[in-house]
Amino acid sequence: MRRLGRSLLALCDHYxxxxxxxxCxxxxxxxxxxxxxxxxxxxxQSGESAVSGRIHERCSNAVRIH
Incomplete structure (x- = not known):
């Protein structure tokens, strides 16, 4: 699952x-x-991976931080 997730993120970055x-x-x-x-x-939560990118200004209040 982790390898698949990393591959998907890499493909999205390339796209x-x-x-x-x-x-967003x-x-x-x-x-x-x-x-x-x-x-x-x-x-x-496991500390092994992170998601980084950009979000709309209007979405910044909708994002929950754990």
């Missing part, structure tokens, strides 16, 4: 790099170039 499309980690919608965003970093 974003090649297409220029960025996705909070709402899973695309981020337009003119939209305000915030950096988002969240570590896992």
């Amino acid at each position: 974003e790099t090649l297409t220029g499309v960025r996705m 980690l909070a709402c899973d919608q695309s981020i337009r170039p003119d939209e305000p965003t915030r950096p988002f970093d969240q570590g896992s």
Whole structure:
């Protein structure tokens, strides 16, 4: 499962790099170039992996931090 998850994240990163499309980690919608965003970093509970990326400014209040 972990290897599959890492592979999926790597594929998503490559997709974003090649297409220029960025996705919000909070709402899973695309981020337009003119939209305000915030950096988002969240570590896992096990401490082995982390998710980092960007979220919409409007989604910053909707994200729960554990």
